Amino acid sequence: MNARDLVIQAAYLAASVFFILGLKSLSHPDRARQGMNQAAIGMLLAILGTLLVQDIVTYQWIAIGLVVGTVIGIPLGTKVPMTAMPQQIAISHGFGAAAATLVGVNEFVVRGFGAGLDHGTMTALGVETLLGALTVTGSLMAFGKLQEILPGRPITWPAQNVSSLALLAATFGILGWLIVAPGNPMAYWAMIGLSLLLGVLLVLPIGGADMPVVVSLLNSYAGLAAAATGFAIGNNVLIIAGALNGASGFLLSILMSKAMNRSFANVIFGAFGGEPVAAAATSTAGLTVRSVSAEDAAVQLAFASRVIVVPGYGLAVAQAQHVVQELAELIEKKGGEVKYAIHPVAGRMPGHMNVLLAEANVPYEKLLDMDEINPQFEQCDVALVVGANDVVNPAARTDPSSPIYGMPILNVDKARSAIVLKRSMNTGFAGIENALFYSPRTAMLFGDAKASLSRLVAEIKAL
Amino acid sequence: MTAMTIIQIYVFVLAAFVGYMVISRVPPLLHTPLMSATNAISGISLVGSLVAAGSADHHVSNILGCVAVACAMVNVVGGFVITDRMLRMFQRKPKTPAADGTQ
Numbered sequence: 213m214n215a216r217d218l219v220i221q222a223a224y225l226a227a228s229v230f231f232i233l234g235l236k237s238l239s240h241p242d243r244a245r246q247g248m249n250q251a252a253i254g255m256l257l258a259i260l261g262t263l264l265v266q267d268i269v270t271y272q273w274i275a276i277g278l279v280v281g282t283v284i285g286i287p288l289g290t291k292v293p294m295t296a297m298p299q300q301i302a303i304s305h306g307f308g309a310a311a312a313t314l315v316g317v318n319e320f321v322v323r324g325f326g327a328g329l330d331h332g333t334m335t336a337l338g339v340e341t342l343l344g345a346l347t348v349t350g351s352l353m354a355f356g357k358l359q360e361i362l363p364g365r366p367i368t369w370p371a372q373n374v375s376s377l378a379l380l381a382a383t384f385g386i387l388g389w390l391i392v393a394p395g396n397p398m399a400y401w402a403m404i405g406l407s408l409l410l411g412v413l414l415v416l417p418i419g420g421a422d423m424p425v426v427v428s429l430l431n432s433y434a435g436l437a438a439a440a441t442g443f444a445i446g447n448n449v450l451i452i453a454g455a456l457n458g459a460s461g462f463l464l465s466i467l468m469s470k471a472m473n474r475s476f477a478n479v480i481f482g483a484f485g486g487e488p489v490a491a492a493a494t495s496t497a498g499l500t501v502r503s504v505s506a507e508d509a510a511v512q513l514a515f516a517s518r519v520i521v522v523p524g525y526g527l528a529v530a531q532a533q534h535v536v537q538e539l540a541e542l543i544e545k546k547g548g549e550v551k552y553a554i555h556p557v558a559g560r561m562p563g564h565m566n567v568l569l570a571e572a573n574v575p576y577e578k579l580l581d582m583d584e585i586n587p588q589f590e591q592c593d594v595a596l597v598v599g600a601n602d603v604v605n606p607a608a609r610t611d612p613s614s615p616i617y618g619m620p621i622l623n624v625d626k627a628r629s630a631i632v633l634k635r636s637m638n639t640g641f642a643g644i645e646n647a648l649f650y651s652p653r654t655a656m657l658f659g660d661a662k663a664s665l666s667r668l669v670a671e672i673k674a675l
Numbered sequence: 676m677t678a679m680t681i682i683q684i685y686v687f688v689l690a691a692f693v694g695y696m697v698i699s700r701v702p703p704l705l706h707t708p709l710m711s712a713t714n715a716i717s718g719i720s721l722v723g724s725l726v727a728a729g730s731a732d733h734h735v736s737n738i739l740g741c742v743a744v745a746c747a748m749v750n751v752v753g754g755f756v757i758t759d760r761m762l763r764m765f766q767r768k769p770k771t772p773a774a775d776g777t778q
């Protein structure tokens with residue numbers, strides 16, 4: 213190994229260490245920013261190290277690529293609103309996966325259209341291209357659904373799972389064939405075509421509300437594609453960064469599925485999102501709902517000593533996070549204590565609600581996750597539910613016949629009283645009646661979430 | 676299977692373990708920044724793209740490589756910028772509006 217290679221390998225090793233340190237720093241918000249700067253330095257080292265590689269003889273194409281990428285990347289990073297984070301991450305996966313795919317295609321072409329590849333390298337290249345291509349179209353579909361360019365509801369067709377599985381089998385069949393006999397460009401192009409189609413067909417039947425799981429899963433695939441690139445071109449920093457990503461995406465997909473009370477397989481093959489479940493419309497007959505005026509609700513909040521705000525998807529949709537924070541500040545001025553209960557699937561991706569509230573200047577210590585906040589509901593005077601429904605439905609704990617039975621929920625029903633901000637008595641995403649709304653401890657404040665919150669703010673100010 | 680491949684498999688498996696350990700300690704509070712951080716890191720495909728774009732073998736390599744560099748760079752730059760933008764918002768104390776650069 214000559215001095216140049218030594219420097220390159222040292223840069224790659226340092227980059228790998230910085231990536232791990234960066235991810236480790238995310239275990240605490242105080243250190244996270246600094247840690248991510250280290251990860252960025254790691255990326256810079258990896259780039260600089262690569263520029264020393266002997267095979268690189270011309271720099272003009274590199275310069276063009278770097279400039280174009282930066283010019284597109286900076287506005288993408290600085291301008292995107294926090295509410296659009298899921299689709300931003302989806303499209304960004306698409307770009308990364310496209311790069312991995314193109315590197316794979318190039319390697320295949322340069323090695324005499326596969327003729328110069330041994331079985332091992334072809335395996336790595338094939339996996340890289342397959343996962344990369346699938347992630348490109350899958351990410352574009354996820355982006356389209358989240359951005360509402362495409363309909364968010366699940367799109368299904370007859371024999372959908374059978375046809376998707378057949379396509380999956382065919383794609384892997386071609387991959388197997390290529391590994392046995394690498395010098396077959398037609399098979400390679402066919403595999404890319406099928407992988408692109410597979411990405412579309414796998415995401416189409418998944419509903420908008422399940423998209424977080426898909427985005428995490430695509431994160432994992434993009435990582436695995438990068439790792440496969442590392443195997444194909446013999447580069448350890450690619451293998452390490454890819455493995456870190458693969459593990460992260462996989463872990464998050466599983467956490468998300470659990471929080472939605474669904475098996476991983478059910479999310480991928482279930483086409484559940486948006487289809488009403490024809491159950492449990494029975495239990496509410498004869499029960500009454502207590503509606504409350506903004507004035508009364510304001511008095512109740514102003515004189516409460518412990519308030520827990522339960523923000524749901526509806527809050528993000530109404531862009532009401534700033535008004536909530538204003539309301540919380542007013543309650544605190546009156547001597548009350550305000551905390552936020554964050555369900556793992558609140559918002560549109562894992563942890564999304566935390567970002568939205570942090571953006572509205574809510575200090576992060578007030579954002580408590582489910583396990584931390586649940587024991588505190590019993591001591592809470594008022595739980596203020598804003599645009600959340602299924603994640604506060606006690607049926608998940610009490611009614612084994614309910615479709616959401618077993619789903620982890622926030623125990624709002626244990627609070628001394630609850631005020632629920634809701635547009636109407638329509639059922640939630642899962643189409644299930646919510647006994648919390650009929651509880652004698654619960655008062656409903658009907659109307660648009662943001663308008664209701666503004667009214668509460670005005671009323672408390674007037675007290 | 677060559678000795679090189681075996682070492683690569685070791686590296687992959689051990690890195691995946693490290694990833695699993697490190698990431699399972701990230702609190703749900705920071706799951707969105709985590710996703711955008713790993714997304715930025717997955718732009719590491721840039722390394723492979725640079726070699727392709729700078730090689731002298733083929734014009735095809737230069738062009739495919741150039742497009743790949745651009746794509747990976749979007750991923751890297753966008754990913755790190757947005758992660759930092761999010762992490763900057765996670766504050767212990769409420770900020771004064773003047774000090775808040777994100778608005």
